[in-house]
Each structure stands twice: as structure tokens, then as C-alpha cells.
Amino acid sequence: MEPITIGLIVSAVMLLMVILGMRVAFAAGLAGFLGLIWIFWAKKNYGIDDFGWALTVAAKTAGQVPHSKVTTQALSLIPTFILIGYLAYYAGLTQALFEAAKRWIAWVPGGLAVSTIFATAGFAAVSGASVATAAVFARIAIPEMLKIGYDKKFAAGVVAAGGTLASLIPPSAILVIYAIIVEQDVGKLLLAGFLPGVFSAIVYGALIIGMAMMIKGFGPPVKGFTWKERFESLPPALPILVVVATIILFVYNPFGGDAWGTPTEGGAIGAFVVFCMALWRGMRWPQLKDALLETAKLSVMIFTIIWGVLIYVRFLGFADLPGAFSDWITGLEQSPMLTLVFILLAYAVLGMFMDAIGMLLLTLPVVYPAVMALNGGEFVSAADSTFGMSGPMCAIWFGILVVKMAEFCLITPPIGLNCFVVAGVRDDLSVQDVFKGVTPFFIADAVTIALLVAFPMIVLWLPMQAVG
Amino acid sequence: TEWNVSVWGKRRAFTEHVERLAELVSEKTNGEFTMNISYGGLSKNRENLDGISIGAFEMAQFCAGYHRDKNPTITVLELPFLGVNTLAEEVAVSHAVYGHPAVQADLARWNARLLMTSPMPQYNIVGTGEARDELGEFDGMRVRATGGIGKAFEAVGGVPTSVTATEAYNAMESGVVDTVAFAQHAHLAFRTIDIADWWTENLNPGTVNCPVVVNTDAYDALSDSEREALDSSVDEAITHYLENYGELLARWDGILEEKGVERVTLSEGELAQFRATAADPIREQWITDMSAQGIPAQELYDLVQSTLAAQRN
Amino acid sequence: MAGNSAVREDDSLLSRLDRKLLKLETILALISGLAVFSLMIFAVVSVTGRNAINQPLPGYVDWIEQVLPVIAFMGVAYTQRHGGHIRMDIVIGLLKGRALWLAEIITVLAMLILMIFLVWGSWAHFDRSFDFAAPLWSRDSSIDIGIPLWPAKLLAPVAFSVLCLRLVLQLWGYTRAFITNDPAPVAVPLIQSAAEQAQEEALHVSDLNTGKGQ
Ligand code: NA
């Protein structure tokens, strides 16, 4: 049997195991291991005596992967980004942000909802995970919106949607994972997420203002804060700026001259800043221990899925499935842009049923080379390319698109995790209520994604500045 | 027979002999013996020897400096200031060392058989800002350099900093390192030349040794005609590599001019001082350490020097 | 679909073993958390060293690469104990009673088989880098400052062995539930609807929030 056929069969078996509820990391690892046995045995023409050899080689090849693949320096960003998020609670940053956003922005139509969006965007700058952001703001923002007469479902929808911003605006665990899978520069990807994240927040804000002006009885603006009150709200939120500035300065120095270090250092220093802040706000060993254990658990979950999937990817390397898939994609007789749109739509469907990290890890090893081939290859220049951007830029653009797609799936039924979280925090809201409330934001996200596809410069402008 | 070959990065001057070898072998056996070259799909570059030892693939390329402890004997070729001047000399000394029984025994632990080298010119450095053309200016210089070359810079006050080849560009751009030591093709492939202001043309601190090996069992399992096709193609593959690299070196002056990179020449006095500070102590230390492990270190070093002498006559 | 699941306890032998193993797993997970903390310290030392006295932490990258396996592997069994490795539970969430326990038995058994082979394979990976005869017992060292790699490589088979123990306990728990048709067995993470899981996650976040002392 041809290696590619083996690759397809094993991939189908893996999807079956995932659907049947096997834990994703181990389903991928097992599929990869079985696939390796098959490939090596096939090489010896399935001789009975050779099975033992094939099994040994497969076990040893798979057994290399966990250590080999987790010792990638850039991966250290994942635990540090997660730790920043946990420490930020103890540093009292969430409440401070919401208060500041309220005092500065809430005077516009739909003001409190708009403030919530921008407060989540601000918190996104210290939080690497969407779900955590939604959970925190469901407690802080929803009661305030209800107090002044917002529709309950809509208020919940605002928080669920706002939470998704955390994965675009750096730091973002999922962008790091993308960068590592596709072997692109982590720093540039993190930079690239910034503008689309802010852009998404603006689109959300515009949508809310539009709705507030059209719909009667929508939540009223909140006015009457004095400038003194406004400025007083800033200092407690200031550490966020320090963290953002630290991470940015370590990736790219906007004032010219050298950056201060590498992104991996930037993430760790950012965590240190929040750590000092949390110490100052009264965090002690019991809370720190809790934060460390939670960080460890989440990091282990992500690392396990990374090495599990990479065992499968190692098998794919031997089966050369990614090569075959990209040959097929580039051989299609339709416009490459249409193919790209189909790929994004496929992610939307898959994302209805799967978790974002699992979805990206399982699909990117095959899909990413195909998209790169579609653009004209990994090392193509902008002039010779299909989408009008160089290979590395296409990698960044596609990364932001799929991550935005994965985030979109966090608010779509049936498995919109952010909506579950918000409903979980509020006893008075069912999951269906939150899905209803978040519906307008689907439209906003669809518009955002269409604009990111049509105007890649929204994504690429910032990383291009960093190239210098 | 179909062999899987594990290399890394993208196709470049550094992998041309492997590509050529695959073509030649296939031609000579009328497609009976083919090689499937994978750029990074089968293994991490630092674990190619592990893959060979397991038998996951049949041929692989690696660099001795990636893992000194895995291949202590070959590191003789990465000692600073060995005095190798041309790629042809690099091939000669490498293959002489590969032929030594102690080296073959070293690699036999990995079930590996040395096939050929991937000769590379001297790892001269590029840097940004003011050109460093005196030894004193190397003091405190953060330099991306591995193995013996890193040790050499350390001996004159430099700070060797570890970043992988793929991260070198970012490290230099962000100021994590001031200078990067690479062969010419790598300065091009990893784009360090794009942000450099100067390049040392005669520092010649040493180079990295990157053999191509085959799995011994797979080699023994070849039919006589296949083995003959493989063995007889090595010289031709190397010749192709040298020609290809030669073209790159011929273009080098033009590339420097085009990118506006200044050529920095160190005076003979500075170089002599560098060698005295770095070369001798590092070599002595290497010989002591390796001899303690039961490796005929002095003999290997002498073999390099005698091969060089023979090559020049 | 991530998150924690409740694990019931009683004073059966299985549950006592479960709690004993949990103690070990918790210690390992805390080591993993402390390793995350050390990343922060390494960065502070390296950055200050480089910028203040032009003396970066020698082999900064090498050290990071030794710490990462500690973070990645040590908590792997702890996470499995709490049902924290993500899965898709749309299908399995529809099952009840014996059908559910049978499905769990099959997937846990599949995991156990994989992990046994990975203990072997990762041990072999360690073994290739370890040699009693070599200086520092090292047959493979880091690229920059030559730290022996065998300790970090050894972490994988050790942590995977603990995971195998955990999987054996879970297999036992699910099998017992299958035989007795127990709706709420001990020592295994009980499946929760996504909404319940989210609630628990949200509760945890609020714990963190109230813990900040405001
Ligand atoms: Na974020």
C-alpha cells in the first residue's frame, strides 16, 4: 500500500477516535504510533518476522517526540502567558480596567456595553486565554449592565464576544501554538494579532453603538463622570500598560534601535511585572501556589496535546500526506482565493464541534503547507505570489485568519465554550439565552473576517514595520 | 530499494551533494534504488543520529557541534584555527578523519557509517555598527557561534550566545547578539547578510563539520549493484557540491557590494595574537579531555595536519 | 471541553490507592508549576545581566530547554486524574450507564497501550543519551554550554510511568462501574455536561478573584 493511502486511513481512524471521546492528545499520539508501525512494516513487505522490528522502530521513533518537541525555546511562552493571566487576578487588574473603561467611554450610545468590550480588549493584553476573560467579565460587567436596564441576553452576549479578543491581542497562547506548528517567527505573529484584535473590538463597538441608536429601550449611556474621576481611574489599570509595553519592546522597538530582547524573554519579564504587582496587592504563598498549580495543569494539557499531535505529524512526515494534500489543493481548477475561503469555511464547521487548540493542531500540519503552496511556496516573493504577499507574510496572515476563525467558533452553537462559561457564571441565564444574545456578534465577526481577507494590510502592517 | 533521507531547513548549497547523490544513484540503477529526501519531516536536526541508530531512516546529515558528546571524535574537525584554507582541503581532511578506525568505532555506536562530508568554508562573522577589526574590540562582543568557534571567541573576551541558525536573524536584529558566525551560504540563507554592516574576510576562525551518514544495516542490505552505485557516486556528488558552492563564492563579492556590506581585514599581527590566545589552549584542552575518554586525540589531530600537508604538495 | 471533573471518594481500596497516587501526582504537578516560575527568574537574570553588566546568563536557551520538559511532563498524570486532558464529549456525553463505562474502558485502555509503548520509546531515547562510562554519564549534551541531556530525557519515561499507574486505576474504576452498573463510581473523573464544566471553571475563577484580598 502507498504511504499516502496509509496516511489517509490512519487520519480517518484518528478522527473517529476523537469523535468517540478519546482524549485528543492521546488519540493523535496513538494514531501516529499505529501509522508508524504500518509504514515501517509496509517497507518490509509485511514479513511476519519483520513486525517486531517495525514495532520497535515505531515505538522508539514515537518515544523521541515528547522530549524532542517540547524542548523548543518558543514554547516557554505558553506557560508564562498562562501565568500572567492567573497572576493578573491577584494584581486586581480586571476591576480596575472595567472601572476605567466605564468612566472614559460609557457616555456613548450603548455606553456600558462598549466599555465592556474595550475593558475585555484591555484585559486581553494580559490574558492569553479567551475563556478566562469571558468568565471574569461575566462577574463584573453583566450586573452593572443589568442595573441600568440592558437586555439580559444581550449583556451576556457582549461578554462572551468580548472574551474572544484575548486570543488575538497579545499575549496569546493560541498564536504561539500556531507559530510553533508552522515554524514561523513568534514575535511577528504576536505583533500581527494586535491590530486585528483592536479592529475586532472597534467593529464590536460600532455594532453596539449602531444597535443602541436603532433599538428603543437599549441600555442608556452613562454620563456625568468628572475629568478628575476619569484620571483617578487610570493608575490602578496602569500595570496593564507596563506589561504591554514590556512585551512590545522585547519584540520590536517602535522608537527605533534594538528591541530589548527576544519574545520569550518579553513574556517572562511581563509575567514578572504582574507578579510584583500581585505581591504588592497582597498575594502570598497559598495564592501563588494555587496559581502555579492551575498554570501547570493548563500548560500540561497544552503540552500534551502538542507532543501527542506531533507524534501524528512525525508519521505524516513519513507518509508525506501534507505534500500530497498541497499538490491536490494547488491542482484545483478554481481561483485560489475561493479555495482559501472554502478552507476557512471548513474551519467554521469544524469549530462548531471542536476546541480551538485541538482543531488547529490537528489540521494545520496538512492544511498549512497547502495554503503556502497556494500562495506560491514558503519562500515566494510578494511579486510572484498568488495573494500578493511574501511567504512569511502569508504565513502570518493565514495564522491570524484561522485564529480569528477559531475564536468565532467560541461563540457559535452547539459548542461555543465562551457562551457556556458566561451561562455558567450567571444562574439566571441559560446557554440558549447567551447564544441568542451573542447572535449580532456573529455578523460583526463575519464582517471582520471578510475585511481581514480583503485587506491583508490590517494584519500585515505592524509586522512589516518590525521587519524594518 | 527506497531510502528515506533526513536533512533540514530548505534546499540550499549545503544539501546539494545529497540531492545530486540521489539523482546519480537512481540513474545508475535505472530507478531501482531511490532516495526520498525529507527536509525536516522525519526528525529534528539534532536527533538525526538517533533516527539512524533506531533505523527510522537510512541516510541523514548532521553537524558534529550540535551534540559533541554523541560524536566526540569528529569534533577534532571543529577545532578553531585548524589551518584549512579551501573547500577541497576541507573535504580531504574530513574524509581522512572519517576513515580513521577510532572515528568509525565512535559512529558505529549509532549504527552509522560515514559516507561523505558537507564541506563548508570558514565561519567568518558579520556584524552591525562599527567594524571590529582589532582583537580588543572582541571584548564583550555577543557572538552567535557554536562549538570550538564559540570557545575561540570566548578566549578573547567575546560572549558566545546560543541561538539556532533559524533564530540568528532575529537575534541580530533585536541586539541579542552583536555578530553572527556563519559560512557564506548560511549568511545568505538565514539573511544575516541583509542586516549586516560588515563581514570579516580573513578572520577564518574555523568551521563546522557536518557529515552525511547511512544506517549500517541498510547499507549491508543493499544489493551489490546498488552498493556499487552508492559508493561510486560519492565523489561525483562532492564535485557537484564544490562547483555549486564555488559559484556562490564567486558571487559573494557582488552580494557584499549589493547589500552595502564592508569587508573587514584584520592585520596579521592581530590574527597571530588571536591564534595564540585561542587556538593552542583550546586544542591542548581538547586533546587532554578526549584522551581521558580513551580517544586517540593526538593521533587524530596529527592526521588532520599530515593530510593538510599532503594535500598541499 | 477542557476543565476539571469531579472525582468521588470513599474508603474502598481503589479510592485509597487513588488518593495515595494523587498525593504523588500533586507534588509532581507543583514541581511543574515551580518550573514555570523559574522561567521568570531565568529571564530576569538573563535580561538584567545582559543589559546591566553585558553578561547574559550563560546558556540561557540551554537552561530553558532543560526546564520545559519539567513543565510539560511532570503534571501529566495529575491532569489525567482530574479529567483535564481535552476531548470531544458530544458523543460520549450522550451515553449512560454501562454503555458509557464501556466507552470509557475502551478509550482508557487505548491510552494505556499507547503510554506503555511510549514509556519504552522515551526510555530508549534517554538510554541513548546516557552512558556510565562517559564524563557526567553524558552521551548527549546541550549545544551551547554542554549540559547533559539525560536528566531531562529521563523525565518523560518517569512521568509516563506514573500516568500508566493512573490509567490502570481508572481502568479498574470503570471496569468496576461496568460490572456493578454503578451510576457514580469512585476514583474516575465523572463526565459532566459542558455547561456544568463551565460553571465549575467559572467558580474557580471567582475563587481566585475573592482570594485577591480586596
Ligand atoms: Na491576549
Ligand code: NA
Ligand atoms: Na462553536
